[in-house]
Amino acid sequence: METELPHQAEHGGNSQTNSSDRTYTVEQILYDLFDVDAATLIERRHQGTTVDGLETGHVDMIVTGMVTSFSASQRVIQHAAQLGANVIIAHEGLFYSHQDQRDQLLDDPVYKQKLQLIEQTNMHIIRLHDAIHREERDEVMEGLLRRLEWCNQVVEETSTHTIVELPQAIQLDHLAAEIKQQLSATYIRLSGQVEQQCQRIGVLVGYRGSAALGLPLLSREDVDVLIVGEGPEWELPEYVRDAVEQGRAKALIMIGHAESELPGMQWLAERLASRYNSINVSYVANEPVFRLV
Numbered sequence: 001m002e003t004e005l006p007h008q009a010e011h012g013g014n015s016q017t018n019s020s021d022r023t024y025t026v027e028q029i030l031y032d033l034f035d036v037d038a039a040t041l042i043e044r045r046h047q048g049t050t051v052d053g054l055e056t057g058h059v060d061m062i063v064t065g066m067v068t069s070f071s072a073s074q075r076v077i078q079h080a081a082q083l084g085a086n087v088i089i090a091h092e093g094l095f096y097s098h099q100d101q102r103d104q105l106l107d108d109p110v111y112k113q114k115l116q117l118i119e120q121t122n123m124h125i126i127r128l129h130d131a132i133h134r135e136e137r138d139e140v141m142e143g144l145l146r147r148l149e150w151c152n153q154v155v156e157e158t159s160t161h162t163i164v165e166l167p168q169a170i171q172l173d174h175l176a177a178e179i180k181q182q183l184s185a186t187y188i189r190l191s192g193q194v195e196q197q198c199q200r201i202g203v204l205v206g207y208r209g210s211a212a213l214g215l216p217l218l219s220r221e222d223v224d225v226l227i228v229g230e231g232p233e234w235e236l237p238e239y240v241r242d243a244v245e246q247g248r249a250k251a252l253i254m255i256g257h258a259e260s261e262l263p264g265m266q267w268l269a270e271r272l273a274s275r276y277n278s279i280n281v282s283y284v285a286n287e288p289v290f291r292l293v
């Protein structure tokens with residue numbers, strides 16, 4: 001199971017031969033990732049039923065190397081080209097919107113220069129969002145739990161959250177320091193009292209740090225702290241502020257959207273590398289999106 005790609009189990013794979021000289025087209029990679037042909041995928045993107053699929057390039061191109069990343073930033077594209085790769089599998093949208101809305105960007109200099117770089121480097125950018133967050137097994141969540149070494153501590157799992165119970169309670173600031181170290185993050189943010197004991201932890205990756213998803217968890221008596229990617233600052237953090245003011249032991253750790261999801265993309269690169277012997281696959285990290293001053 002551990003080397004399985006999204007949807008590989010369902011269709012059995014069309015690239016079972018794993019010889020070191022085999023070549024693959026972009027279309028084959030798409031099929032392995034999404035379990036549908038390229039035309040169906042394009043149609044689904046047009047219909048808006050998925051954001052997944054090929055964002056730039058042609059399906060019949062031979063893959064020279066692949067890179068996975070949280071986002072296909074200018075720097076990641078340059079780095080991928082230097083590595084000899086012509087495919088990037090990125091989790092988030094290429095042009096700063098979830099549904100790839102480009103209307104307001106058409107005359108934008110940043111957009112135009114990035115497009116130019118994509119053309120110059122002949123980069124094929126695949127968005128892998130919905131398929132890796134799939135309901136039966138969210139591999140972004142799993143990637144984070146693996147990184148934090150919490151896979152054996154899961155006591156509750158739904159399509160949006162996981163609850164972990166640590167063998168022993170740990171002080172909030174120690175917990176935060178541990179997470180920061182495991183993620184090699186430059187910073188993470190926390191809200192709550194640093195001396196609070198934490199044992200039951202709710203985990204919500206990506207943009208799931210909203211009150212709608214987080215509050216029902218945090219208000220539960222058996223949940224001490226939430227770890228989220230990102231969410232509105234006036235929702236859960238304000239709830240924690242009031243809860244602490246009332247003397248309650250509730251806390252929130254906001255690790256950042258990318259930080260919560262990049263372990264999943266890094267794990268994907270490992271699985272792709274073992275699946276495609278003849279293709280160089282690597283994970284390329286972005287710089288943190290914010291700098292603390």
Ligand SMILES: [Zn+2]
Pocket residue numbers: 091129133140206207261
């Ligand atoms: Zn995500």
